[in-house]
Amino acid sequence: xxxxxxxxxxxxxxxQSAALIRARQPFLLKNIATGxxxxxxxxxxxxxxxxxxxxxxxxxxxxxxxxxxxARA
Amino acid sequence: MPPSHTCQRCLLSLSNGLRPxxxxxxxxxxxxxxxxxxxTRPSTAPQPLPAKRRVSTTSKKDQSTASETALPRTxxxxxxxxxxxxxxxxxxxxxxxxxxxxxxxxxxxxxxAFQKQHAYCPHPDHRQTRQPMNPDDAExxxxxxxxxxxxxxxxxxxxxxxxxxxxxxHWADDYESHLEVCDTLRQxxxxxxxxxxxxxFNEFEYPGPQMEEALVNMxxxxxxxxxxxxxxINNDRPLxxxxxxxxxxxxxxxVLHELSPYNIRKGGRLTTEGLKSLSALRYTLHPPRTGGGxxxxxLRLNPPAVRIFIVGARAESSLPRLVxxxxxxxxxxxxxxxxxxxxxxxANRDDEFPLPPRTPSNPFGAIVEDRISPELKISTFVEYYxxxxxxxxxxxxxxxxxxxxxxxxxxxxxxxxxxWEETLPxxxxxxxxxxxxxxxxxxxxxxxxxxxxxxxxxxxxLLEPGENKFRSxxxxxxxxxxxxxxxxxxxLWAFRGKRYETTRKEE
Numbered sequence: 001x002x003x004x005x006x007x008x009x010x011x012x013x014x015x016q017s018a019a020l021i022r023a024r025q026p027f028l029l030k031n032i033a034t035g036x037x038x039x040x041x042x043x044x045x046x047x048x049x050x051x052x053x054x055x056x057x058x059x060x061x062x063x064x065x066x067x068x069x070x071a072r073a
Numbered sequence: 074m075p076p077s078h079t080c081q082r083c084l085l086s087l088s089n090g091l092r093p094x095x096x097x098x099x100x101x102x103x104x105x106x107x108x109x110x111x112x113t114r115p116s117t118a119p120q121p122l123p124a125k126r127r128v129s130t131t132s133k134k135d136q137s138t139a140s141e142t143a144l145p146r147t148x149x150x151x152x153x154x155x156x157x158x159x160x161x162x163x164x165x166x167x168x169x170x171x172x173x174x175x176x177x178x179x180x181x182x183x184x185x186a187f188q189k190q191h192a193y194c195p196h197p198d199h200r201q202t203r204q205p206m207n208p209d210d211a212e213x214x215x216x217x218x219x220x221x222x223x224x225x226x227x228x229x230x231x232x233x234x235x236x237x238x239x240x241x242x243h244w245a246d247d248y249e250s251h252l253e254v255c256d257t258l259r260q261x262x263x264x265x266x267x268x269x270x271x272x273x274f275n276e277f278e279y280p281g282p283q284m285e286e287a288l289v290n291m292x293x294x295x296x297x298x299x300x301x302x303x304x305x306i307n308n309d310r311p312l313x314x315x316x317x318x319x320x321x322x323x324x325x326x327x328v329l330h331e332l333s334p335y336n337i338r339k340g341g342r343l344t345t346e347g348l349k350s351l352s353a354l355r356y357t358l359h360p361p362r363t364g365g366g367x368x369x370x371x372l373r374l375n376p377p378a379v380r381i382f383i384v385g386a387r388a389e390s391s392l393p394r395l396v397x398x399x400x401x402x403x404x405x406x407x408x409x410x411x412x413x414x415x416x417x418x419x420a421n422r423d424d425e426f427p428l429p430p431r432t433p434s435n436p437f438g439a440i441v442e443d444r445i446s447p448e449l450k451i452s453t454f455v456e457y458y459x460x461x462x463x464x465x466x467x468x469x470x471x472x473x474x475x476x477x478x479x480x481x482x483x484x485x486x487x488x489x490x491x492x493w494e495e496t497l498p499x500x501x502x503x504x505x506x507x508x509x510x511x512x513x514x515x516x517x518x519x520x521x522x523x524x525x526x527x528x529x530x531x532x533x534x535l536l537e538p539g540e541n542k543f544r545s546x547x548x549x550x551x552x553x554x555x556x557x558x559x560x561x562x563x564x565l566w567a568f569r570g571k572r573y574e575t576t577r578k579e580e
Binding site: 007008009017018019023025 | 292293295296298300304305307
């Protein structure tokens with residue numbers, strides 16, 4: 001093909017044409033809601049996982065002191 | 074020396090660069106000569122333009138050098154004389170509004186003259202000229218006895234350019250009621266001039282078949298055009314021009330298709346009886362794959378064609394066949410037979426006269442177009458439906474294959490209801506679904522009431538009357554009454570003869 005086929009529903013700067021926006025209009029709200037739900041789910045999974053594997057608190061465990069004399073050779 | 078292998082006309086168009094030539098749209102009026110002088114509804118079907126194609130002219134040059142030697146002279150009388158180039162009006166998009174009387178287009182000036190001769194001024198001071206058709210009719214405000222003599226319209230409103238009143242005083246006086254239609258009239262004015270503007274009409278380039286798996290979305294015009302892979306129609310005016318023709322096949326398809334926007338949910342307008350009738354049709358319209366192919370092993374029994382009877386056809390029968398073929402592309406693997414029946418079914422088709430003679434194999438002198446495609450056949454009968462029904466010409470009627478379509482029949486309209494009186498009982502007798510459209514809500518309700526009255530309730534409603542999702546978006550002007558604006562197939566409803574189920578008798 002000499003040039004790639006271009007859809008008439010996008011103008012020369014690849015922006016959506018008015019016809020495409022009108023065609024998408026009945027589904028816009030439902031799509032946004034679905035998208036928001038998916039993104040929320042993903043973020044919440046990340047948040048839970050990171051929280052679950054974040055480093056434990058060890059402040060209540062007493063670390064023994066370093067021995068003052070090294071062991072005799 | 075003319076080249077030998079290209080016809081003269083094609084060469085002429087090649088050298089002229091294929092100008093789009095518009096055939097003038099003819100206004101077809103309902104041929105009703107009733108005493109009350111009812112306004113008829115003209116249906117126009119302008120011919121779409123062929124798309125401009127860029128064709129290389131190198132072939133012409135090659136042939137002219139090669140064929141100079143031995144070429145027979147064209148016999149006298151068969152010589153092609155170049156036609157005189159017609160004076161063509163080119164209207165820029167910002168130059169589309171012209172008052173009808175001063176229009177640069179002669180056909181529109183003729184229309185203005187026709188309107189001035191036939192239309193009456195709607196101001197209440199005049200006497201009534203006819204019975205009012207509906208409560209919104211301007212004639213309802215006039216009184217039948219008191220008032221001045223009815224006057225023809227002479228004055229054109231400066232905002233819309235259509236002759237609407239007899240004088241400027243009456244126009245100024247009735248301004249509020251004129252304002253209701255003024256914007257629409259101006260839009261009609263511009264759309265009409267747009268058809269004569271000589272621009273390239275991309276919206277009349279229709280797509281071909283698409284693969285079955287790419288489903289068509291029938292929520293509204295925009296989703297339909299997108300999912301059917303039409304070229305994008307971004308502006309309103311081309312969208313209006315396109316839907317005006319497409320409304321006819323797409324209205325039929327929007328009801329019959331399994332993805333139709335009408336359903337049995339609340340607000341979906343389809344009744345249970347409607348679902349039954351449509352399921353029967355959809356069984357045929359969406360056939361399962363049979364494994365058939367082009368070879369001998371792929372031979373399969375094929376069902377007969379789905380017949381769509383368009384009764385009371387007027388300008389619909391003159392629609393370009395590419396428009397009707399869109400119906401085929403929506404239902405793959407289904408053969409259609411579209412039958413136009415009605416006394417005016419040859420409206421706008423004067424080139425096809427005279428009709429074929431009535432012979433025993435063609436007893437009603439029908440024009441049969443069976444070469445459109447392997448899946449589409451169109452027949453046109455200039456005859457009343459009741460004559461052909463009583464002759465048993467289309468018998469047997471099968472609710473799995475047949476469907477009636479009535480485009481704005483005006484069943485209850487006083488000017489045309491007497492013609493439907495004989496046909497309607499026979500239509501209902503077939504028990505086949507009948508889809509009907511109407512110009513307005515009031516129109517449809519009147520038709521529905523008339524049908525129920527005439528048939529004593531022996532009617533099942535399949536689709537409740539309401540706005541057609543695939544109506545024409547373009548408004549049309551009634552030349553006999555400029556206040557009467559209508560759009561094709563505004564409303565849609567469906568009915569059928571009442572079917573009774575057998576019940577068990579209590580023992």
